[in-house]
Amino acid sequence: MFKMLNPRRFYHAVGKKKFLEFILLAVFILFFYEPLLNMLMLAFANEYNVPSVLPKEWGFKWWGYVFGQKSLVSSMIQSFIIAIATTVISMIFCIPAAYSLARFQYPGRKVFMLSFLLTNAFPKLGIYTSIAVLFYKYGLMGTYAGVIIIHMINSMMFMVWLPSSAFRNVHRQQEEAARDAGASPVRTFFKVTLPMAMPGIAVATLYTFLGSMEEAQGTMLVGLARIQTMPVAMYGIVLDSSAIQIGAVFAILLIIPSALLIFVMRKYIGPEAIAGGFKMK
Amino acid sequence: MKNKTKGLLAAYGMVLPAFLVVMLTVAYPIVSAVIQSFQDEDTGAFTTANYTYFFTETAQRNNLLYTLFVVIVTVVIAIVLAYLLALYLRFVKSGISRAIGMLYLLPRFVPTMCAVYAMITIIRDSGLINRIGLLFGLDIKLGLMYHASGIIVMNMWFNIPFATMMIAAGLGAIPDSIIEASRDSGAGRWKTFTSMILPLSMKDVVVASTFVFMSNVGSFTTPYLMGGNSPKMLGIALYDQFNKYLSYNRSAALSVIMFLICSVSAAVYIYTNLKEKDWEK
Numbered sequence: 001m002f003k004m005l006n007p008r009r010f011y012h013a014v015g016k017k018k019f020l021e022f023i024l025l026a027v028f029i030l031f032f033y034e035p036l037l038n039m040l041m042l043a044f045a046n047e048y049n050v051p052s053v054l055p056k057e058w059g060f061k062w063w064g065y066v067f068g069q070k071s072l073v074s075s076m077i078q079s080f081i082i083a084i085a086t087t088v089i090s091m092i093f094c095i096p097a098a099y100s101l102a103r104f105q106y107p108g109r110k111v112f113m114l115s116f117l118l119t120n121a122f123p124k125l126g127i128y129t130s131i132a133v134l135f136y137k138y139g140l141m142g143t144y145a146g147v148i149i150i151h152m153i154n155s156m157m158f159m160v161w162l163p164s165s166a167f168r169n170v171h172r173q174q175e176e177a178a179r180d181a182g183a184s185p186v187r188t189f190f191k192v193t194l195p196m197a198m199p200g201i202a203v204a205t206l207y208t209f210l211g212s213m214e215e216a217q218g219t220m221l222v223g224l225a226r227i228q229t230m231p232v233a234m235y236g237i238v239l240d241s242s243a244i245q246i247g248a249v250f251a252i253l254l255i256i257p258s259a260l261l262i263f264v265m266r267k268y269i270g271p272e273a274i275a276g277g278f279k280m281k
Numbered sequence: 282m283k284n285k286t287k288g289l290l291a292a293y294g295m296v297l298p299a300f301l302v303v304m305l306t307v308a309y310p311i312v313s314a315v316i317q318s319f320q321d322e323d324t325g326a327f328t329t330a331n332y333t334y335f336f337t338e339t340a341q342r343n344n345l346l347y348t349l350f351v352v353i354v355t356v357v358i359a360i361v362l363a364y365l366l367a368l369y370l371r372f373v374k375s376g377i378s379r380a381i382g383m384l385y386l387l388p389r390f391v392p393t394m395c396a397v398y399a400m401i402t403i404i405r406d407s408g409l410i411n412r413i414g415l416l417f418g419l420d421i422k423l424g425l426m427y428h429a430s431g432i433i434v435m436n437m438w439f440n441i442p443f444a445t446m447m448i449a450a451g452l453g454a455i456p457d458s459i460i461e462a463s464r465d466s467g468a469g470r471w472k473t474f475t476s477m478i479l480p481l482s483m484k485d486v487v488v489a490s491t492f493v494f495m496s497n498v499g500s501f502t503t504p505y506l507m508g509g510n511s512p513k514m515l516g517i518a519l520y521d522q523f524n525k526y527l528s529y530n531r532s533a534a535l536s537v538i539m540f541l542i543c544s545v546s547a548a549v550y551i552y553t554n555l556k557e558k559d560w561e562k
Contacts (some may be wrong), residue, residue: 021377035399049405051415097299104292121543126536130310205466214392251395258390275450
């Protein structure tokens with residue numbers, strides 16, 4: 001077995017093509033996953049001094065520290081409330097729009113479609129700052145409603161484009177068949193169209209929820225000090241503290257919801273479903 | 282005829298709520314930002330001084346050029362590497378390629394702040410790479426922190442998986458039969474690539490480049506946590522104008538400048554997307 005650790009022996013054992021593939025895999029893992037794994041390790045490092053590669057002492061010391069901060073628990077609750085509300089509200093607005101853009105041809109369709117690209121082309125901070133002026137006028141600063149609107153802006157493009165491309169891929173004949181069998185348009189939509197477009201919708205929902213969970217800039221600006229989501233709290237804690245472990249613990253806490261959601265929706269996540277969100281048809 | 286009007290009404294009824302939300306929360310703030318950018322800070326009179334400031338001040342001009350440099354390098358490297366990875370995933374069928382095909386989708390869902398933080402634990406001067414080097418008696422100082430190269434490395438982490446996904450979706454849509462036909466008619470690998478695969482996937486390359494470009498022009502978290510003090514990325518310069526110097530008119534002008542930079546790539550994107558082929562309709 002140890003003979004395989006010698007690169008030259010390994011090369012001859014598996015052949016040139018396999019060898020190159022293994023190198024690709026190694027580089028890939030080192031670049032994309034080693035940072036995350038290192039951070040996971042740091043979160044459980046009580047003592048981590050230069051120059052040791054592995055922590056001197058393992059434990060939950062920094063978890064205790066982070067959970068000892070009063071702001072943390074409330075920031076987690078606020079994050080979840082806002083993320084769930086953002087997702088539900090943008091679904092209510094965007095899914096019908098996506099269906100309309102996918103199924104009907106009418107004047108102005110391309111303009112509607114393009115308008116959603118605006119959110120991605122203009123710098124977010126520029127939008128936030130001028131929206132803040134509006135919010136002051138209508139008393140939305142420092143409220144849940146204000147923060148949810150900000151989070152919705154971020155996700156509207158995906159929430160319209162992704163489901164729209166998913167709806168387009170549902171064959172019209174299948175809907176017509178259901179209609180011929182006597183189903184009402186509403187029933188056809190819920191029983192035939194929606195289930196088939198589910199991968200696109202699921203990915204869009206995932207994006208919206210996670211986007212809301214990680215949004216910090218706009219929340220800081222519009223939430224004033226009253227609304228503190230997890231990423232906002234993380235900025236505060238990370239920039240104030242010298243111990244790198246605190247940031248690591250916080251980052252892990254922030255990743256957990258994504259990891260859970262990805263696990264639940266794993267069968268929907270694929271390049272075809274995601275790529276649809278970036279194409280305008 | 283009556284049915285058609287009903288369908289049209291339904292189509293507009295479904296798309297308009299989302300469209301109005303975008304108009305109110307995105308288009309209107311953008312318009313008011315544009316107006317503000319031409320107003321004098323104190324008097325509110327018409328002026329172009331807010332714009333000329335960013336092109337005549339040395340520090341601001343450097344920020345602009347620095348951002349363009351970072352973004353263009355990011356786009357070029359990310360797209361080339363992503364294309365190679367996508368080709369590998371499409372045409373090599375092996376356990377390793379399947380594994381990478383799963384693993385590369387996840388970075389897209391890791392919160393930006395967590396990923397940046399994780400990368401910092403690796404590349405900072407007392408980070409993992411330095412510590413491993415010390416084991417072998419080497420004092421490796423990468424010098425990536427607070428430097429353009431560090432931002433570019435981080436951008437690779439975010440954008441290679443994204444661009445690969447877009448291109449992979451495009452390559453996946455090319456039927457094997459087309460490639461086999463080209464090979465059967467005597468074309469070599471290179472010829473098949475340049476005459477069939479590349480042209481067929483060009484549209485996806487453009488889409489991927491556009492989004493990589495746009496998302497990096499206004500990037501905030503990465504330069505905020507990893508970038509140096511001077512020159513700065515425009516996202517940080519904008520944040521400074523607004524938060525530090527409280528000059529709303531200049532920050533509005535800078536937003537518009539960034540928007541115009543993005544529009545160049547958005548225009549290319551829209552042009553490629555609107556050229557709908559007849560059989561795609």
